[in-house]
Amino acid sequence: MVNFGILATMEAKPGKEDEVAAFLKSALPLVQAEPGTVAWFAVRFTPTSFAIFDVFPDQKARDAHLGGEVAKALMARAPELFDGPPEIERVDVLASKLS
Incomplete structure (x- = not known):
């Protein structure tokens, strides 16, 4: 069961769209x-708008992810790839279906 999630949205800098997708x-x-990461999705909404959505069973797993390697890499590359910092929202999962 998943109870917690993260929605991170980002806008690619002009000309960096393919690099964001590859990253x-x-x-x-x-x-x-x-x-502790039960499901993780990297998605593209428009040619320049991207997001990461992931879910976790508990707060401890979400906190571990926020301090993990993906978050570190995302923040390290943000000035190069994104038009502004990623917007990271902590969300509560109200209902889910996994497999």
Whole structure:
């Protein structure tokens, strides 16, 4: 069961759209190594708008993810790739269906 989530949205700098997409795809192995991350999605809304949505069973797992390798890489690359810092929202999962 998942109870907590994160929605991180970001806007690519002009000309950096493909690099953002590649960066997000490259983060998958880092997330796969996180036992508390139940599901993780990197998505593209428009040619320049991207997001990460992930879910966790408890607050401890969400906090671990926020302090993990993906978050560190995201913040380190933000000035280069994004038009402003990523907007990171902590969300409560009200209902879910996994597999």
